Amino acid sequence: MSRAPVDHPNAMRLVVELASLYVACDDCGHSRVLDLNSLKKAAALGVHNYMQLCRKIRCSECPKVPVSARNLTIRPTWVAESVYTVA
């Protein structure tokens, strides 16, 4: 667990708290959104918190590179922030 993004305030939040995750590759410009199903799949594979998830994500268009060499922009949408219900 070297070079963990420990300064990230959401690092320890759980994958199951995510509503969706926007990922853009700064190298090739490819972007995608991981929806709830993809996130649940990741959680089922043993990815529990946001920090672990970020380390798993890579661009599907670019060659495999170490986490430290990836240039990804990752924007999470948390369930609590995306859901506003009116009683």
Ligand SMILES: [Zn+2]
């Ligand atoms: Zn890419």
